Each structure stands twice: as C-alpha cells, then as structure tokens.
Amino acid sequence: xxxxxxxxxxxxxxxxxxxxxxxxxxxxxxxxxxxxxxxxxxxxxxxxxxxxxxxxxxxxxxxxxxxxxxxxxxxxxxxxxxxxxxxxxxxxxxxxxxxxxxxxxxxxxxxxxxxxxxxxxxxxxxxxxxxxxxxxxxxxxxxxxxxxxxxxxxxxxxxxxxxxxxxxxxxxxxxxxxxxxxxxxxxxxxxxxxxxxxxxxxxxxxxxxxxxxxxxxxxxxxxxxxxxxxxxxxxxxxxxxxxxxx
Numbered sequence: 001x002x003x004x005x006x007x008x009x010x011x012x013x014x015x016x017x018x019x020x021x022x023x024x025x026x027x028x029x030x031x032x033x034x035x036x037x038x039x040x041x042x043x044x045x046x047x048x049x050x051x052x053x054x055x056x057x058x059x060x061x062x063x064x065x066x067x068x069x070x071x072x073x074x075x076x077x078x079x080x081x082x083x084x085x086x087x088x089x090x091x092x093x094x095x096x097x098x099x100x101x102x103x104x105x106x107x108x109x110x111x112x113x114x115x116x117x118x119x120x121x122x123x124x125x126x127x128x129x130x131x132x133x134x135x136x137x138x139x140x141x142x143x144x145x146x147x148x149x150x151x152x153x154x155x156x157x158x159x160x161x162x163x164x165x166x167x168x169x170x171x172x173x174x175x176x177x178x179x180x181x182x183x184x185x186x187x188x189x190x191x192x193x194x195x196x197x198x199x200x201x202x203x204x205x206x207x208x209x210x211x212x213x214x215x216x217x218x219x220x221x222x223x224x225x226x227x228x229x230x231x232x233x234x235x236x237x238x239x240x241x242x243x244x245x246x
Contacts, residue, residue, distance in 0.1 A: 021060070023228070024059055025065060027102075027228070027231055028055060028056045028059070029056075029065060030231070031052045032053065032056060032069035033072050034073065034084060034102060035048040035051075035052045036074050037074070041071070041074040047180075047181055049070070050181070053066055055198070080104045081104060083102070083103055083106060085102075085103065085106065086101065086131065087110075087113055088124070088127060088129050088130035089122055089123055089125045089129070089130065090123055090129075091120065091122040091217045092220065093213040093217065093237070095207050095235055095236055096133045096207075097130060097220070098131060098134060099224055100233075101230060102231055109227075109229045112227065113227065113230070116227065117220070117224075120216070120219060120220030120224075121220065133205070134203050134204065135201070135204055137162075137176070137177065138161075138174065138175040138177055138180035138184075138200075139172060139173070139174055139197070139200050140174075140184070140187065140194040140197045141167075141170050141171075141194055141196045141197075142170060142172075142173065143170055144166070144169055147171075147192055149166065152164055152192070155186055155187070156175075156183060156187075159175075159182050159185075159186035160183060161175040162174050177199050180197075180199055200232070200234070203234075203235075203236030205236065206238045207238065208238050209238065209243075214238075214243030215243050217235060217237050217239060218239055218243060221239075
C-alpha cells in the first residue's frame with residue numbers, strides 16, 4: 001500500500017537466506033514468553049499468543065521451543081523477565097524510525113541502541129517523537145497470481161478488512177489489529193495463503209528518499225534489527241530492494 005516500506009519484507013527474506021534463523025527463533029521465544037505472561041498460555045483465549053505462535057511456525061521454529069517459551073512465560077519454568085519498550089528516533093534524511101524492544105536490562109539496551117542510531121547517521125528521540133507518524137494495522141501480502149482483485153476485495157471486506165491495494169506483483173490487505181484473526185481465518189477458509197501476515201506499523205505518510213539515502217537508512221535498520229533485544233523495526237521511508245544493493 002502507499003506508504004508501506006518494503007524493507008521489512010526484503011530483510012525478512014534476506015535474513016532467512018543468511019541463516020539467521022537461530023537468532024530469529026530466540027527473538028520469537030521472547031515474544032511468546034511475553035504474550036503468555038500477559039494473557040495466559042492458551043492461544044485460543046490469548047490472541048497475542050496465537051499470533052506469536054503463528055509467526056514462530058512460519059519460520060519453522062520447533063514445537064518444543066514454542067512450548068518451552070509458553071511455559072516460561074506462564075512461570076511453569078524459570079526464565080528471564082523481559083520488559084517491553086518502544087524506542088523512537090530518526091534516521092538519515094530525517095526519516096522516522098520505531099524500534100520494538102524486549103530486554104532484561106533497560107540501561108544496557110538503551111546505550112547499545114543509541115550507539116547504533118548514531119553510527120547509522122540517525123539519533124534516538126524522546127518518547128512520542130515518531131510514533132504518531134504510524135498507524136498500527138494488520139497487513140497481509142498476497143501474490144497477485146493466487147487470486148484476482150475483485151475476488152480478494154469481496155472476501156477481505158466481508159471479513160472486516162479496511163482496504164485492498166495492488167502493489168506490483170502482490171496485493172496488500174490492511175485491517176484493524178482486532179480484525180486480524182477474522183481476516184486471516186477467511187483467507188485460510190478460501191484457500192488463500194498470504195506471502196506474509198502480521199500486525200505491524202504502517203506510516204501514515206511515506207517519505208520518498210534518493211538511492212543513497214535509502215541505502216543508508218537500510219543499513220541503519222538492518223543494524224538495529226540485528227540487535228538481540230530488537231523485535232521489530234519500522235521506518236516511514238519508501239525503501240526499495242534496489243536501494244539496498246540486493
């Protein structure tokens with residue numbers, strides 16, 4: 001959709017190719033633990049946990065790892081206590097950046113993430129400086145070859161989605177976070193398998209950047225994403241695969 005940075009999809013694909021699966025499993029384990037801690041260990045009653053488990057399964061995380069993370073979150077197994085934090089800041093070209101954090105040491109993570117921002121040509125800002133530039137939405141990316149726009153539009157809107165847009169070789173379907181599960185179930189029932197499905201942050205207005213700036217932003221986002229305590233990174237810059245030199 002207009003304003004949606006493709007960096008997340010590019011980096012996710014690249015990350016799997018680069019054998020970063022182990023680090024991704026570790027991050028997802030934390031996510032599952034937090035979800036179980038806050039809402040209980042039954043995914044049928046805890047939608048955040050169900051979403052976390054779906055994400056873990058999508059990257060072939062072993063069932064034992066998932067179950068162990070749930071038990072740690074519920075206190076059945078001793079585990080580290082993590083805090084959820086959102087860091088906000090700006091990247092090259094004044095672009096807005098949000099960073100979702102799960103950490104067991106706020107001071108350490110704050111200092112390390114601040115350095116990554118500075119080395120990447122950006123800076124961390126005060127709470128509230130960038131979050132208002134994004135909307136929290138469910139986002140489904142569906143290959144255009146798997147369905148036609150009219151069929152997808154009818155199915156998605158009937159299930160409670162907000163919008164369906166063409167984006168190159170894909171369609172992008174957005175919905176409110178509370179409708180994510182219903183839309184996901186409607187696609188599954190219709191036999192439509194999204195390329196990706198997640199609750200994410202989408203910029204309210206995209207910021208166009210030149211290739212050089214886009215490359216700098218991409219390197220900053222990748223460095224942030226590579227930090228063990230970082231769960232997700234979002235930018236309001238329109239970054240293409242060409243800008244990342246892929």
